[in-house]
Amino acid sequence: MSDPTYDVVIIGAGVSGNLIAKQLGLAGKKVLILEAGPAVPDSREQYMENFYLALAKTPESPYPSIAGRLGPGVGTLPNPADLPTPRATVLAIGQSPAESHLIQSQTAGAPINAQGDVRQLQFSSTYERVGGGTAWHWLGTSLRLVPHDLTMYSTYGVFQDWPISYDEMETLWGLAETEIGVAASVAQQEPLQAAIGLTYPPGYQYPMGPIPTSIVDQTISSAVSGMSVPGDGNENKNSEGGEEYSVFVTPTPAGRNSQPYQNRRVCAGNTNCIPICPIQAKWDPTVTLGDALDTGNVTVIYQAVAVNIAVENKSVTRIDYLQWSADANGNLTSTPQSVTGTLYVLAAHAIENAKLLLLSNDQQGIANCSDQVGRNLMDHVLYLAWALADQPVWGYRGPLATSGIESLRDGEFRSKRAAFRMEIGNEGWNFSAGDPYTTTLDLILGTNNSQLNPQGQRFGGVALAEKLNFFLTRQFRFGLLLEQAPQAENRVTLDPTYKDGLGIPRPHIDYGLDTYTMEGYRVAADTCSAVFQQMGAKEFTQPTVNPYPPGRNPGPGDFSYQGKEYHLYGAGHIMGTHRMGADSSDSVVDASQRSHDVPNLWIVGSGSFPTVATANPTLTLMALAFKSAQSILAALGS
Amino acid sequence: MTTAPVPEQTLADFANMSAALTGFQANVLRPFLDPVNLSGLYYDFAVSQVGQPAMDALLGAYRAIATQPVQIIADTLLETASPKPSNQAQICQSIVLVWYLGSWYKPAYQNNGLLGAVVQVVSSQAYTNGLVWKAAQAHPMGFSAFTFGYWSQPPASLATFGVNVSSGGGQ
Numbered sequence: 001m002s003d004p005t006y007d008v009v010i011i012g013a014g015v016s017g018n019l020i021a022k023q024l025g026l027a028g029k030k031v032l033i034l035e036a037g038p039a040v041p042d043s044r045e046q047y048m049e050n051f052y053l054a055l056a057k058t059p060e061s062p063y064p065s066i067a068g069r070l071g072p073g074v075g076t077l078p079n080p081a082d083l084p085t086p087r088a089t090v091l092a093i094g095q096s097p098a099e100s101h102l103i104q105s106q107t108a109g110a111p112i113n114a115q116g117d118v119r120q121l122q123f124s125s126t127y128e129r130v131g132g133g134t135a136w137h138w139l140g141t142s143l144r145l146v147p148h149d150l151t152m153y154s155t156y157g158v159f160q161d162w163p164i165s166y167d168e169m170e171t172l173w174g175l176a177e178t179e180i181g182v183a184a185s186v187a188q189q190e191p192l193q194a195a196i197g198l199t200y201p202p203g204y205q206y207p208m209g210p211i212p213t214s215i216v217d218q219t220i221s222s223a224v225s226g227m228s229v230p231g232d233g234n235e236n237k238n239s240e241g242g243e244e245y246s247v248f249v250t251p252t253p254a255g256r257n258s259q260p261y262q263n264r265r266v267c268a269g270n271t272n273c274i275p276i277c278p279i280q281a282k283w284d285p286t287v288t289l290g291d292a293l294d295t296g297n298v299t300v301i302y303q304a305v306a307v308n309i310a311v312e313n314k315s316v317t318r319i320d321y322l323q324w325s326a327d328a329n330g331n332l333t334s335t336p337q338s339v340t341g342t343l344y345v346l347a348a349h350a351i352e353n354a355k356l357l358l359l360s361n362d363q364q365g366i367a368n369c370s371d372q373v374g375r376n377l378m379d380h381v382l383y384l385a386w387a388l389a390d391q392p393v394w395g396y397r398g399p400l401a402t403s404g405i406e407s408l409r410d411g412e413f414r415s416k417r418a419a420f421r422m423e424i425g426n427e428g429w430n431f432s433a434g435d436p437y438t439t440t441l442d443l444i445l446g447t448n449n450s451q452l453n454p455q456g457q458r459f460g461g462v463a464l465a466e467k468l469n470f471f472l473t474r475q476f477r478f479g480l481l482l483e484q485a486p487q488a489e490n491r492v493t494l495d496p497t498y499k500d501g502l503g504i505p506r507p508h509i510d511y512g513l514d515t516y517t518m519e520g521y522r523v524a525a526d527t528c529s530a531v532f533q534q535m536g537a538k539e540f541t542q543p544t545v546n547p548y549p550p551g552r553n554p555g556p557g558d559f560s561y562q563g564k565e566y567h568l569y570g571a572g573h574i575m576g577t578h579r580m581g582a583d584s585s586d587s588v589v590d591a592s593q594r595s596h597d598v599p600n601l602w603i604v605g606s607g608s609f610p611t612v613a614t615a616n617p618t619l620t621l622m623a624l625a626f627k628s629a630q631s632i633l634a635a636l637g638s
Numbered sequence: 639m640t641t642a643p644v645p646e647q648t649l650a651d652f653a654n655m656s657a658a659l660t661g662f663q664a665n666v667l668r669p670f671l672d673p674v675n676l677s678g679l680y681y682d683f684a685v686s687q688v689g690q691p692a693m694d695a696l697l698g699a700y701r702a703i704a705t706q707p708v709q710i711i712a713d714t715l716l717e718t719a720s721p722k723p724s725n726q727a728q729i730c731q732s733i734v735l736v737w738y739l740g741s742w743y744k745p746a747y748q749n750n751g752l753l754g755a756v757v758q759v760v761s762s763q764a765y766t767n768g769l770v771w772k773a774a775q776a777h778p779m780g781f782s783a784f785t786f787g788y789w790s791q792p793p794a795s796l797a798t799f800g801v802n803v804s805s806g807g808g809q
Contacts, residue, residue: 051780052762055741212790258786269789272780396776398789426789427779436770440738444716444731445746445753458723460734461712465661465773465801472774 006032006299007636009319009341011306011356013040014133015618016604016625017347018289019179023629025295027638032339033292034304034321036085036348037130038064040286048278058090059137059572062276063130083501084324084332085129085305088351093124093570094557102351103495103508110512110559117487118559119512125379125570127349131302132286134349134572137274139400140255140282141423141616142182144173146196148410149613156415158516159486160610163582163591164627170201172623177253178207179622180283181261184253185210192250196410208259210251211267214426216393216476217403221249223535224405231413233523245411247531249403249424255618256282256399269398271427274572282399304337305502309344309360309601311367316344316601322502332501343600343632347625350377350607354492354577355507357603363494363505367578367595367603372588374492376576377511378612380481382569383420383521385528386432387537388452392473395428396436401479402426408527409614418483418520421614422527428475433540439471451540478531480524481571483614485516492577513568518561525564543567573617577607592631593624600635602628644681648697653677655700657802658711659730660737660769666800667737674763680736683760687742688729696726708802738773740764772799 008024010017013035021031041047047062054061077099080086086101097103106122113119127134148155150162150169176182184206192198213221228244256267256277267281277284292298301323308320317340324334346353354374360366365373405422413419429435429450439450446458452471459467495508525541532539543558543565557568581587584596593608595601604625606617653668656677660667668677685693696715703711713719716734717727728745735743741764742757749755759765766781775793777784797803 048780049762052765053759055756055759057779212787214789215792218790266786268782268786269784270780270782271777276780278780278782392792394775394789394793396771396774396779397784397793402789428774430779436774437739440770441735441743441754444734444738447753458716458718458731460659460661460716460718460730461709462661462802462804463709463712464734465769466796466804468770468773469775469796469801472770472776 006030006339006341008343008345008632009034009339010345010347011319012036012133012347012349013131013285013289013300014347014349014605015135015285015622016628017133017345018285018292019622019625020345020347020604020629020632021298022288022292022295023626024632025292025297027633029297029633029636029638031292031298032341033298033300034306034319034339035131035300035302036305037128037302039302040131040289044276044278044280047276051276056091057275059126059275060087060089060091060128063128063136080500080506081498082330084303084326084334086500086506087129088126090126093126094122097498101500101506103498103506105508105510115514117512117514118518118561121512121559121568122557123377123379123509123511123570124557124568125572125574127351127574129352131300132284132289135285135618137276138255138284138618139273139616141401142177142180142184142253142255142619143406143421143615144198145169145613145615145620146198146410148197148414149611149615152414152611158415160579160581162610163580169623172626173619174201174204175626176619176622179288180255180619181207181257182253182255182619183208183211183258184251188251189253191248192406195246195407206253208257208261211254211256211258211399211402213251214398214402216395216426217249217251217424219389219391219393220424220531220535221403224248224531227531227534229408229527229530231411233526243412245408247405248407250406251403252401254399254402262287267399271396271398271400273400305504306348306356307359307504309346309356309366311361311598314598316598319344324502334502343602343635345602345604345628345632347604349605350574350577351492351507353603353605353607355494355505357578358494359505367588367597367601369597370584370586370588372579372586374577375488375490376486376579377490377492377509377574378484378486378576378609380571380573380612380614380616381484381513381517382571383480383482383524383528383566384432384477384569385480385525385532385539385541386429386475386477387532387539387541388471388474389476390536393476394473395426395475396430396472398426400425400427413523416516416519417523418485418517419614420480420482420520420524423479423481425477425479428472429477431479432477435475436468436472440468443467451542478528480528481573481614481616482517482520482524483612485514486576486579486611487512487514513559518559521561521566522564525566573606573612575606575609575612575617578603579610580608581610591627593628594631602632604628644678649677649681651697651701651704652681654704655697655711655715656680656733656737658708659715659734661708661712661802662769662772662800663802674767676764676767679760679764680733683736683742684729684733687732687757688745692726692729696729699726709804736760736764738768738770740766740768773801775799
C-alpha cells in the first residue's frame, strides 16, 4: 500500500493537536491527525445518557471505552489489560493494576525521605483518550499567568524560568482567548495588577463580556472586604517576614459563552462543566476540530494508537500505529500501519506523550538526550476546604465556578513555599463530600458521613425536605490549586510488567511532594480557615474523606506535614513531563515546543510547562500551541 | 412473564404515600399529565426488589393511616423515632431515596445490615427528576431548565419547588 504523505502528522486530537491542525489547515497544509480513541460523536446525547446513568459521576463518566461504570453495587472496573486505550480514571485512583491504567509506586502511609519529602504518594489526576481529548471536561477557567510565573528562578531563586517573554505570551493568550471565546472583563481584573502584576496590552478587550457571579461569590466577596492574610500562614503571624497580602474575590475569565459565539449557545448554568456541558456553551476541543476539518485539509483517523516514532539521523521518518477495532463483546483486533509526513507533532497529553517518547526506538527512547522525558511530573495539587455559611448561598446553581481569590498567587513567599489560587465552588459539597448524595443518605438512614447528622437522627416528610434545604443551600467550598515544585524523581516511565489490550507497556508513576509544596498546603489550610472565620462560616474540612461508593478504597492519597493530616486531591492538570527550556541539556523542547534533539518533531501540551504556577493550564497550553503552529509553518517554508 | 397492569388505585396510593414520605406535593410526584410516569416506574422497580407481598403490606399500612397529617404518616412509616427501623421502614427509606436521588439503594435487611448500598440509577429520567435538587432550590447537575445568569439571583421559594413546607419553614 502507498501511504499518502502529509505535510504534518499529529498524534492526538485534543486541545493542542486540533488547534495546530486548524492553523495549518487554514494555511493550506495537508494534515493527518491520529487519534487513539473513538470518534467524536455526531451529538453528545449518548455521552449525556452515560453520565445520567453513571452511579459515580466522575470526570470520566460520560466518555466511552470506559472504565467508569461500576456494576451493580460495588463492582470492579474493566481491566486495562483488556482495553485498547485505557486511561487514568478517578474511580481507579489507588486501585490495583487490575483496574488502574497507571501503575503507581505507592504505599499507604506515604514515607518521608531524608530531604523531608513525602514519597510513594498516589498521583491523583486523570485524562481521557477519546476524540476531543481531556478538555471535554475542562472547567473553562481561562486565567493568564502572572509575570513572575515565567521567572521563578530569576525572581525567587527557585526552579526554572520559562524561555519565553511575558510580552510574547500576552499576544499568544489573546489568540487563545479568541479561539475559545473567553468571557471576562479587563476592568474587573484590574485590581490584580497591583496585587500580583497581571497586565494586559493597552486597549485589550476579551471576546465577550463576563459571566455573572454567583451568590456564593458575592457572599464571600462582601465578607472578605478589607481582609489580609500573612504570607507565611497564621501560625507565624508575628514572625519575621510575615508580610500581609490582601484577600479579594475576582470574577474568573471563563471559556463559556455569555453571548452566542461560534454558533454555540450561552451558558444555562447546568453546573456540570465537569464532566460534560450538556449544551456546549463551554468551548471544548471538538469545536476547533470541526473548524480544522472544515478547512478541507485535515483528516482524522480514529482508533489509531501510535506505538513508535521512528527516528533516523535525528529526524522522524514515520509514525507506526495500530488501527484497532472491537466487536460487541470487546474482543480486539488491530492492524499495524505506518504514515509519513514532513513534520510531526506529538500531542497526546503529558503522560501519554512521555510514554510514547520512551517507547519509541525499541524502548531506547527518542528526543531524550536531556534525560528529562517523563520527569518533573506535576499537578496543581489541590487543597479542598468546605464549610456551611451562616446564611443561604444557594450552591448547586450556575457554572461550577465563577470567581476566585487570585490575589495570593504571587509574593515574596514564593522563594519558600508554593503559591495558590482559591477557586470558589458553586456545587456545594459535591466535590468535597459527594453531596447531595451523602447528606441525603445520612438524613434518611441515620448515618453521619457528611458530618451534618452527628446525632444519627432519621428524617422523613417535610422535616427531611426542610433539613436538606437548610444544609444544601448553605454549603460551599474552596478548591486551592497549589504550585507543585518540579522534581526529577516525580516521573513517568514504562512499566516493565503491565501492558494494555494492544500489548503496549503502561505508564509507571513515581510521585511525591517536597517541603516547598507541602508548606503551601499548610498556609492554604490556614488561609481557608481564616476566610471561613471572617465569614462566620462553620468549617467541615476533613483530611480524609471517602467520596467513593461504599466499599471502595480511596487508596494511599493521605499524607501528614508538621503534625497535620492532608488528603491529596488531583486538579486534573498534568504537566511537566517534557519541559521547555533554552538549554538542551536540561529540557526536552524549546520555546516553540520543538524537540531539541529531533528538529522535525514538536512535543506539545502542558507537559512542556517547566513550572506550573497557579493558573489552570488549558489557556496557556493553547497559547503555546499557537506559537508551535507559527514555527511549524515557518519550518514548512510558508 | 406477563403481568396484569397495576390498578390505578394502587398507583395513586403509592404516589400519595411517596408524597407523604418525601415531603413533596403529590402532584409533583404524579402530575395529571405524566409522560415520564416515575411513580409507575418506581412502583415496579420497588416490587422487583422487595417483592409483591412486602409492597402490598406497606401499602396496607399506609392506607390504615392515610387520613393522618402527612408528617405523621412519614414518621410512622419510616419509624423515625425508633432506634432500629423494621424491614418495612427500611423499604420506605429506599422509596424516599429513589425519589430524592433517582437511584435504588438496597434496604439494609437485604444486605447484611449494610446501609446505603446502591443498586443502580433507575433511569436517566429518574436522575433528572430527583427531588433532592428541588430541595436545594436548584436543578440536577447536568440538566438545567434555567436561563443565563439565573445563578446571580436568589432562587424561588422552596414551596415553589413543590415542597409541602411547614408553617414558617423554607427559605
